[in-house]
Amino acid sequence: xxxxxxxxxxxxxxxxxxxxxxxxxxxxxxxxxxxxxxxxxxxxxxxxxxxxxxxxxxxxxxxxxxxxxxxxxxxxxxxxxxxxxxxxxxxxxxxxxxxxxxxxxxxxxxxxxxxxxxxxxxxxxxxxxxxxxxxxxxxxxxxxxxxxxxxxxxxxxxxxxxxxxxxxxxxxxxxxxxxxxxxxxxxxxxxxxxxxxxxxxxxxxxxxxxxxxxxxxxxxxxxxxxxxxxxxxxxxxxxxxxxxxxxxxxxxxxxxxxxxxxxxxxxxxxxxxxxxxxxxxxxxxxxxxxxxxxxxxxxxxxxxxxxxxxxxxxxxxxxxxxxxxxxxxxxxxxxxxxxxxxxxxxxxxxxxxxxxxxxxxxxxxxxxxxxxxxxxxxxxxxxxxxxxxxxxxxxxxxxxxxxxxxxxxxxxxxxxxxxxxxxxxxxxxxxxxxxxxxxxxxxxxxxxxxxxxxxxxxxxxxxxxxxxxxxxxxxxxxxxxxxxxxxxxxxxxxxxxxxxxxxxxxxxxxxxxxxxxxxxxxxxxxxxxxxxxxxxxxxxxxxxxxxxxxxxxxxxxxxxxxxxxxxxxxxxxxxxxxxxxxxxxxxxxxxxxxxxxxxxxxxxxxxxxxxxxxxxxxxxxxxxxxxxxxxxxxxxxxxxxxxxxxxxxxxxxxxxxxx
Ligand code: IVH
Numbered sequence: 001x002x003x004x005x006x007x008x009x010x011x012x013x014x015x016x017x018x019x020x021x022x023x024x025x026x027x028x029x030x031x032x033x034x035x036x037x038x039x040x041x042x043x044x045x046x047x048x049x050x051x052x053x054x055x056x057x058x059x060x061x062x063x064x065x066x067x068x069x070x071x072x073x074x075x076x077x078x079x080x081x082x083x084x085x086x087x088x089x090x091x092x093x094x095x096x097x098x099x100x101x102x103x104x105x106x107x108x109x110x111x112x113x114x115x116x117x118x119x120x121x122x123x124x125x126x127x128x129x130x131x132x133x134x135x136x137x138x139x140x141x142x143x144x145x146x147x148x149x150x151x152x153x154x155x156x157x158x159x160x161x162x163x164x165x166x167x168x169x170x171x172x173x174x175x176x177x178x179x180x181x182x183x184x185x186x187x188x189x190x191x192x193x194x195x196x197x198x199x200x201x202x203x204x205x206x207x208x209x210x211x212x213x214x215x216x217x218x219x220x221x222x223x224x225x226x227x228x229x230x231x232x233x234x235x236x237x238x239x240x241x242x243x244x245x246x247x248x249x250x251x252x253x254x255x256x257x258x259x260x261x262x263x264x265x266x267x268x269x270x271x272x273x274x275x276x277x278x279x280x281x282x283x284x285x286x287x288x289x290x291x292x293x294x295x296x297x298x299x300x301x302x303x304x305x306x307x308x309x310x311x312x313x314x315x316x317x318x319x320x321x322x323x324x325x326x327x328x329x330x331x332x333x334x335x336x337x338x339x340x341x342x343x344x345x346x347x348x349x350x351x352x353x354x355x356x357x358x359x360x361x362x363x364x365x366x367x368x369x370x371x372x373x374x375x376x377x378x379x380x381x382x383x384x385x386x387x388x389x390x391x392x393x394x395x396x397x398x399x400x401x402x403x404x405x406x407x408x409x410x411x412x413x414x415x416x417x418x419x420x421x422x423x424x425x426x427x428x429x430x431x432x433x434x435x436x437x438x439x440x441x442x443x444x445x446x447x448x449x450x451x452x453x454x455x456x457x458x459x460x461x462x463x464x465x466x467x468x469x470x471x472x473x474x475x476x477x478x479x480x481x482x483x484x485x486x487x488x489x490x491x492x493x494x495x496x497x498x499x500x501x502x503x504x505x506x507x508x509x510x511x512x513x514x515x516x517x518x519x520x521x522x523x524x525x526x527x528x529x530x531x532x533x534x535x536x537x538x539x540x541x542x543x544x545x546x547x548x549x550x551x552x553x554x555x556x557x558x559x560x561x562x563x564x565x566x567x568x569x570x571x572x573x574x575x576x577x578x579x580x581x582x583x584x585x586x587x588x589x590x591x592x593x594x595x596x597x598x599x600x601x602x603x604x605x606x607x608x609x610x611x612x613x614x615x616x617x618x619x620x621x622x623x624x625x626x627x628x629x630x631x632x633x634x635x636x637x638x639x640x641x642x643x644x645x646x647x648x649x650x651x652x653x654x655x656x657x658x659x
Pocket of ligand 1 (some may be wrong): 073075107122209297
């Protein structure tokens with residue numbers, strides 16, 4: 001049993017982590033079943049870290065709630081050395097522990113008699129979500145604690161994160177044109193997967209950083225390792241099988257600055273995102289004495305690294321065409337290194353953004369890249385004399401159809417429709433995206449290759465591919481073709497909301513499609529036959545969405561495409577409900593939206609936030625918890641910054657809505 005278990009772990013690692021399986025699925029499955037059989041016969045020999053105990057497999061319909069025994073709080077920030085020094089002087093403490101602040105998400109793990117009983121996210125700090133099924137897929141989270149020092153009850157807190165190398169690999173292989181924006185989003189999205197088999201394909205990691213409860217230690221242990229010093233608690237966690245960050249160390253306040261410098265210098269070479277340093281008082285007695293103020297402890301602070309900015313030259317602006325034909329300007333830059341990566345492109349959103357920045361080709365621009373998000377041109381620092389103005393092309397760079405701007409809209413569109421190659425390719429990439437058909441093995445480059453080879457013109461063509469021919473494509477071969485076939489086969493069984501989302505109907509986003517499917521009880525024919533009035537009754541739908549959806553459902557191309565998908569084997573079995581969208585994950589929060597967003601209208605964003613239980617206010621006040629700033633944000637942003645209201649960008653909004 002031990003041999004089988006070790007073998008299976010090795011094979012799983014090759015498959016999931018290294019992406020280079022050495023055995024076929026059947027062989028893996030046979031060995032897995034053999035181990036299961038043996039475990040049935042000899043339950044006394046079951047190793048709790050055995051692969052059979054790890055995979056949840058089953059799909060949950062939603063997350064349960066877990067109330068934290070002690071609230072999960074957040075940390076106050078110090079944005080520079082001055083703020084850090086002020087905080088330290090205010091405590092009169094001598095001994096501190098410094099730890100990297102990992103950019104992932106907080107997780108609480110609860111062990112009863114050494115066995116993992118449940119895992120919960122932070123949620124609102126009081127009540128979190130039960131994510132035990134996904135936590136069990138994380139190799140660095142022990143399912144059974146080993147050794148002579150196991151307490152009856154233990155609550156460990158720490159950070160779940162995705163390694164940078166894992167993110168790169170997933171983004172390279174994934175079929176998505178909006179890839180995971182960063183490790184944090186990827187980790188959050190993965191932890192909130194209902195299907196743990198899917199979570200397992202997106203390997204995560206865990207660093208333990210504190211003990212929230214430790215009781216009932218064996219009698220032989222006189223003083224609890226978690227009673228006196230934070231640093232001893234970390235050592236104890238390491239001894240019983242947790243991963244603790246290797247840069248954690250004890251220091252005095254005079255060494256804080258040099259620690260910050262040291263960590264800043266190695267930060268980029270680490271395989272995980274570090275967005276700052278947490279300094280904690282080492283003595284747990286002092287911690288208890290200092291206590292908390294509102295939602296943060298007085299015994300700890302997070303020193304945040306400043307976001308990286310560099311100057312470079314704007315050498316050109318290209319226009320990329322999206323799945324609905326919108327032309328999006330992309331800045332081409334003289335390559336510069338920011339935060340350890342070479343940046344040569346940055347998004348410019350739209351022409352209004354270019355006007356706002358007063359940008360022209362040849363300008364020296366300031367480019368910023370905060371915590372691994374997509375680089376952004378934040379301002380112009382020099383305008384040479386011979387600068388070239390940036391003009392929206394009058395014809396599409398891909399198909400030469402005229403480019404037009406719809407009345408009242410910021411966006412310019414190519415009028416070529418599905419005959420425009422760039423639009424068609426973008427639409428197929430969108431179809432394969434994680435939140436739509438989630439086709440494994442269909443990366444962006446492969447979509448382009450299949451299109452160039454004339455194998456596909458529209459998404460439904462994917463279901464009629466000849467894999468012998470696909471295997472012959474340059475760089476493909478039998479193995480990759482087989483992988484693609486599997487990915488496409490798996491996508492045939494789906495839910496109706498995804499089929500609707502795949503149609504890319506303007507203004508009708510992912511959540512609206514979920515509501516459509518729910519409202520019409522998964523009956524596609526009823527949806528296609530619905531009148532505008534009936535569509536207006538659907539949750540989230542306003543008059544514009546109802547009209548655009550009604551028109552789309554009368555488009556013969558859309559009807560044909562859905563038939564082709566059905567003939568190609570796509571099905572949404574009765575009872576396969578869309579993932580619920582109305583979990584109140586934001587209840588108690590008050591958001592304000594300002595500026596314009598690329599991925600949705602403000603009213604859609606408002607409706608989707610409201611569906612998550614959050615109140616959306618129109619002006620900024622002290623009661624506001626979060627301000628989401630899109631392009632062209634103005635006075636509201638300034639006010640929020642003045643009041644110290646948390647400010648987030650569109651990427652964050654999306655991660656919250658789609659998590
Ligand atoms: S200690 C009372 N240590 O940062 C709060 N937090 O706002 C105790 N984080 O969501 C938190 N690395 O998930 C602590 N080494 C570390 C951390 C860390 C990352 C996260 C944590 C929390 C946020 C604090």
